[in-house]
Amino acid sequence: MSAILRFEELGKDWFGVPAVSNLTLDVPEGQVLGLIGENGAGKSTLMNMIGGVTEPTRGRMLWRGRPYAPASAAEASAAGIAFIHQELNLFTNLTVAENLFIDGFPRRGGLLRGLIDRGAMQRRAAGLLARLGLDVPPERTLDTLAPGERQLVEIARALHREASLIIFDEPTTSLTPRETERLFAVIEGLRAEGRTVIYISHILGDVRRLSDRIAVLRDGRLVDEGPAASFDVPRMIRSMIGRDLAAVFPERTRAPGSRPVLEVTGLSAPGVVENISLTVREGEILGLFGLMGSGRSELARLLMGLDRAAGGEVRLLGRPLAGGPRDRVRSGMAFVTENRREEGLMMDATIRENLALPGIESFSGPAGLDRGRIAATAEALRETVRLKAGDLGRQPVRALSGGNQQKVVIGKWLPVRPRLLILDEPTRGVDVGARSEIYAIADRLAAEGAGILMISSEMEELMGLCDRIAVMSRGEIVAEFARPAFEERRLLAAAFRSGAAPASEPATGTEG
């Protein structure tokens, strides 16, 4: 099978540091190529070169056998390459049909040829949506669609542009299991039509299942490549991190204590959660499992005082909490949101500024902020959380890889020594190596006596790390398991307990 896209000794330097080097690889036409690697392995840089966002420093690309050097995203699109990112390139204020035809609306004829032919646009859009099995009226505004539906709209746009190579970059992070299944069926369909797919994901099982071939990047180099059938997950991990990952999950340093840190009794918010009672003890990691839309993130927001509860009580170290988030942070609560870009970080501020923020009051004295102490604290944190970064005082957080951004989000809470840390999907979109480091931070905090409430959709990580797991379904805690009782089947059964699907599909808002 011939290569639709070929990299020849491709290289890209950032400020003299190679992000991709000496990469030679074929993307076979009509197949699915799985591309894996840790954050910072060079996947994003490679994608940016394909997409016309950055220019290679060395080597070249061949598209259908011809030299290919796109100068802009539009040029890559015109060549027939489409990207489906985690953040979709759609316009939420336009209709589904307008989103599909934004770069070339069907026009009316005759005197009115300046105007959009809405009838034709609606019909053609309906045809494209039908090909993907998306049953949504084309005149609906995009912001009323669920994340999975929006992603299918983006794929429909790629089909409309006759893209022959479609690159999926972590496409499942905001999808429900059902939406994910549908996406996989669509990808199968694209391949059956003869289109080429590059599939990038940290969920190695998915990559293995979808791909014909798998390529592994590490430190900007191609370290492993071959038919998917010859890859098992251990080989994938070994290639990605360059060693065997004996234990992703740390041995827990200390057994949990008995003193409760967080006591929740009868917490309710109409339409969101009902009669929630739970306890997190000193040094304990309590997992909170549930399907998307079961109310986990909403519960976290209630606990932090970000949303108001209608009834019930929250106590921290025995003291009832009544105030808002500021008050609760002062009492020793910390919250790492699932949404680091929007809610967890100041993306354009430096790493040091981000790290200093939660404890900013402790750094201020009569003469203003003690910059020396801030710098020293930030440097100490770099070691603690094993941050892979340049100059903390200069580099903006935006320039870090996803895993390292997440380490900043968690690390910034360490100096204030939280009594209770709420982690909401702390490893989403984070690679295996960084995951293991995040788990180690959680263990370390617990060993120092903090209580940790960890929300996750990944059962495996909860089972590997937590002392107990509570399961939420439709806004209620339906079961609780102690470590010896951890069993995948039982957790899932509990999560699905009260009927199959959540009451309504998410339209917008946070996941959880």
Add this chain to the structure above:
Amino acid sequence: MSARPLAPQSTIDLATRAGPVLILVVIVLVFGLLTPSFLAAESLSNTAKQASFIGIAAVGMVFVLLTAGIDLSVGSVMYLAPLVAGLLMRDAGLGVAAALGVCVLTGAALGALNALFIVGLRVVPFVATLATLFLFRGFGAWLTQSRQLDFPDAIRGFGLASVLGVPVPILVFAAVAVAAHVVLRHTAFGRHIYAFGNDPAAAVKAGLPVRRVQAAVYVISGTLAALAGFVVISQIGRLDAGFGRGREFDVIAAAVLGGASLFGGIGGAGSAVIGALTIQAVKAGLVFAGINLYLQPLIQGAVILFAVFFDGLREARLRALRRRVIRPRGV
């Protein structure tokens, strides 16, 4: 997921669009109750005529706001563009139609200057148009030595005319609003404006002509501000040095009251119409109700504040409506 009912979308749409109209209706009714003469056909027509001044410029402002930009120079364009036309009328004997053309073209050129700063030199819109606010007015003051300019009488033949009983300013306003509506809703250019305002980075990636779109909105805003100025000057027949000063705030307030978002991507030609009518209804209503002249700005400010507050409540309510419900209430 396919079974999801479509009702919420229409509810949301209705609420979003109905809010500003509701505010306008309430204001008209309140003043109508206070002084029934406010509701007489003639005074309503007068209010609409006066609203056309701010309204025409507000249509242009909506284009700019849709891109998440702002144009603070409109008050100065209202002054400078008719001034250039007036000088040519006086010194070169230009006719009314030609003067209108010159005025509008001057407005377009001033808008293009804003576009040059903002798109070409990447100056933030707020700062760029704040600078041109002073630049344009300063240039006009230098041209006239801050003296009042009297226009030939012929010009009032235009501004005070009526067609089939409808005053010309209202006709111009209506034509501008309808044209803007068609452009915004039914042309690729219009939809590109919305797309750009919603997500500029995605617009670039989609290969849209973003620089052209962003430049065009400032040219449109300048053009319509000049037209608005001309419509008023052609009614009063003279132009003094303070004309248009501070009007940028009325114009922006009108667009926002009518439902255009300062953050881009939301609003339409209708926003300018509703907003301008609202502001003018308050102004006229206060006069009709015989409120102390010195109290009037205070009350106007309070009404705007209230309307924006009400708007904020509505937004919050909409967000709550769109929020996912995890479990039915009261279970």
